[in-house]
Amino acid sequence: MSNGRGGAGFFAGFLIGAIVGGAAAVMLSQEETRDIFVGKVREAGNFAKDASEDLRGKVGDVTSQWQSNASELYERGRQVVENARTTLDAAVEDGKDVADQTRSALERQAMSSRAESRDGG
DSSP: OOOSOHHHHHHHHHHHHHHHHHHHHHHHHSHHHHHHHHHHHHHHHHHHHHHHHHHHHHHHHHHHHHHHHHHHHHHHHHHHHHHHHHHHHHHHHHHHHHHHHHHHHHHHHHHHHHHHHHHHO
């Protein structure tokens, strides 16, 4: 099942790994190089820490802004519903008044018709 190049690929990988490992061993065996390497690692760690703190602050700001916007939208929605309720209540009251006036007018008309039919008939 091999493609005929497995041995050469393995050897090339082994050789590259040995060269990189040897170079790392030489570099880390020298105290000055090791100190530089440790310093760079610490710098990278500090950079990552600062970046994560900045990100945390930005996320906090965005979250606060979203909460504020959500509160404003809720309040506006509540006011719209309250205004609609007030308008609807007023329309119902107007409808009741008109219905009462119409009923009164119809009752007067009915009484007039009865009186006329008694008097005229």
